Amino acid sequence: MPKTIIVSNRLPVKIQENEGQYQLLPSEGGLATGLGSIYKQGDNVWIGWPGQAIDDDKKKQVAEQLKELSLVPVYLTTDDIEEYYEGFSNSVLWPVFHYYASTYTTYKPSNWEYYRLVNECFKDAVLSVAEPNDTIWIHDYQLLLLPELIRRERPDVSIGFFLHIPFPSHEMFRLIPWRAELLNGMLGADLVGFHTFDDVRHFLSSVSRILPTPISSNIITCQERYVVAEAFPMGIDDKKYEEMARSEDVALQIQQIKETFKETKIILSVDRLDYSKGILQRLQALELLLQDNPEYIGKITLYMVVVPSRDKVPQYMELRNQIDKKVGNINALYRTLDWAPVNYFYRSVPFETLASLYASADVCLVSPMRDGMNLVSKEYVASRVNDDGVLILSEMAGASRELIDAILVNPNNVIQVKDAIIQALNMPLEEQNTRMRQMRQIVSKFNVSHWVKIFMDRLDEVKFMQRSLQTRHVGGATQQSIINRYRNTNKRLIFLDYDGTLVDFKPNVNQATPDAELYEILNDLLADPANHLVLISGRKHENLGDWFGNTNIYLIAEHGAWFKQPGMEWHKVGGLSTNWKPEISDILEKYIDRTPGSFIEEKTYSLVWHYRKAQNGLGELRANELMNTLKFLATDKGLQLLPGDKVVEVKNMEINKGKAALTLVDESDYDFIMALGDDLTDEDTFKALPDSATTIKVGTGASAAKFFLRNPDEVRSLLKALAVSTTVNQE
């Protein structure tokens, strides 16, 4: 029975040491709750670090205790924790991914080495339990290399990866010396999930700039596989907060809070200690409010829970001191005998207390400088069973994409945050209700079970898509059946596109000349009198003539505008207009002026704008612009726009490879027709040919072709195999 394996840095468990014995308590974090329904079923397991160093002689016993909770430990040494966790994960990846990289960030090779090694340890732990049909779901930035490490050993296993923190823009990400290794690590997964669409965009842009892998919309083609990147905003267990808010225990605590604070309005904030959470900036906003609007003195209080975290990392110790100081200053300036502006707690509070605070607070102030999602904002909303209360939310938190009815603020704009607090304190109940109801609907619909379900469903779909791609790939049995048909036929017509099909693209169009191997392959095919080869290309006829004019190949150039039978002269399709050229040429010239590295190529019935040498990204941008500019003009003038590989071609509509191919197909009764091509123009050929034809696209994009090959190397192998197959037959 296939199982699901969850992998994260930390296990969802708290360990308490009591007189040399370890006691394990399941933790109630959001991830643990969300995945609880999965990892506790059947043989499913959760693999991770138990959260503290365990004495060697107790490891076996702890592993057995963990097993009862369906958990498998990865034990880390003190050095591992210092270098992999506090070092690379929390002092390199965390700051860079939250836009806190600075000239002072150190990229220590030893940190990286440990990060690699610990990811290997996790791989060993996964492999010790993984079987071929299992699904593995890996979580977060500490394990970016793990998907690829597992993929190498288990090529077919289903792997999902989810990043809980933001993925930064390429400009930040590229600072990391090991950026390519990190991306390759993530691409070992089949599905890579993020909280927001912006994270997806940033990830795709880093992949496209750093790696040579082709991307089409959100699908990355990694050798054998499609990898999909998508946004799955994480939700919470909304019912748990709702029930808690209605429970008797909490009602009692709410009563106590009300009695303590009486008429004072409570502004609540709850965060882990972290510079990304904007705690100091929030205090500044409160200070400004008390200074500019003294009428609120004695009327409001900031109830600030900061949960200790990473307190061994120097920046965190420093941050804690700064917060202590700032809170001290504000309280010293404004407090009265029975009132303090800030009620500050540097500790974790029990879940019931947290729930009562959510239920009691008039305002919840969530103002991170950067946050992957931020679950606190959703928990506050879920706890507001009477549809009242106001959420102030930083637009830098992933949650702001869903909770658009919150008061959204830029946390760097202290004045705006101060104004938002005033707006929240004075918001009429009716408006509170309207906003809160909308947000509660969203939090309830997109809850954590929904998140788990859509992620897992999508992972299954991606696997399905990969398998169907696999069956269309010409290799193994598919290749053999094509060879068998080829061998058993006597009159064959074979259409071959040139660029991107027989030869790879080169930076310069004139560099893509045929090599000795290609001539040899074509000659071997021509040696069989049953074969009629047609080279069908968008290239200029002069080019094709120079390279193949003396061979027995039928040549079709410029998408069908020119044709040449073996041993004969070139002929041009007549009667077509070229009056459109000057006007279009003027437009293309403007694009050349604005896009260094681009140029125009003129053919008999077409003009081509090439941008292969333009700056990465700029060429694509201009090509889109150009397509938009030419769209309507082209239809009016009977022209067709062809976006190709780093080119945009404008040509007479009447000319197309499909029409050209058909004239040959109609001439004789071929019993084997095959066409290979890589771009949009070849689609016309694929569509025009009869159903019985073997059509093969070079590349993995969508196509009307029945099969695909990945690149010109694979094309050459197939052609060689075909040529050899009949030689063997004759022997």
Ligand code: GDG
């Ligand atoms: C990362 C990303 C992303 C907090 N204080 C107490 C307490 N908590 C609980 C909250 C909430 C959780 O901790 C904090 O979650 P956040 O989402 O706010 O932040 P991170 O820990 O930084 O988490 C973040 C998240 O992963 C999920 O993908 O949203 O962006 O940084 O559930 O309730 N719980 C208790 N006592 C406390 O004092 N019991």
